[in-house]
Amino acid sequence: MSTKECPHCKAEMNEDSKFCKNCGYEIVDNIDNNASLSVAQVKNEINKTKSINYLLLLAGILAIILSFVCFAKDTGRRTSYVEYGGDAYTGIQQASADSSNNIKKLAEIEKFGFGSILLVSGCTLVTVSFKKVE
Numbered sequence: 001m002s003t004k005e006c007p008h009c010k011a012e013m014n015e016d017s018k019f020c021k022n023c024g025y026e027i028v029d030n031i032d033n034n035a036s037l038s039v040a041q042v043k044n045e046i047n048k049t050k051s052i053n054y055l056l057l058l059a060g061i062l063a064i065i066l067s068f069v070c071f072a073k074d075t076g077r078r079t080s081y082v083e084y085g086g087d088a089y090t091g092i093q094q095a096s097a098d099s100s101n102n103i104k105k106l107a108e109i110e111k112f113g114f115g116s117i118l119l120v121s122g123c124t125l126v127t128v129s130f131k132k133v134e
């Protein structure tokens with residue numbers, strides 16, 4: 001079996017061993033493989049990164065568009081009611097007006113919440129993708 005010298009402690013070691021038995025030094029023998037990456041492979045890697053960035057950009061733009069859809073959403077009109085008196089019928093009217101106003105408030109929270117989240121994440125995605133392309 002052929003031997004080689006450890007580049008760290010100069011101890012003798014087997015030609016095909018990955019670690020030095022004396023000092024534990026890891027033999028890295030793939031440097032040559034990395035250096036011999038062909039131009040085509042490098043271009044392929046760059047293209048892969050670029051297409052991922054375009055996907056990020058696309059997702060970002062989509063999120064921004066969706067945020068505007070959210071912001072443009074009609075949450076209905078506020079129900080108004082007048083106090084006529086204390087009878088049962090007026091009570092029912094006021095109760096239903098209250099619940100419809102509460103539903104409107106929820107819809108507004110959803111509208112501005114989702115809209116803001118989409119807008120912020122969309123802008124972030126677009127910014128990240130632009131930074132990577134440069």
Ligand SMILES: [Zn+2]
Pocket residue numbers: 006007008009010011020021022023024025
């Ligand atoms: Zn060694």
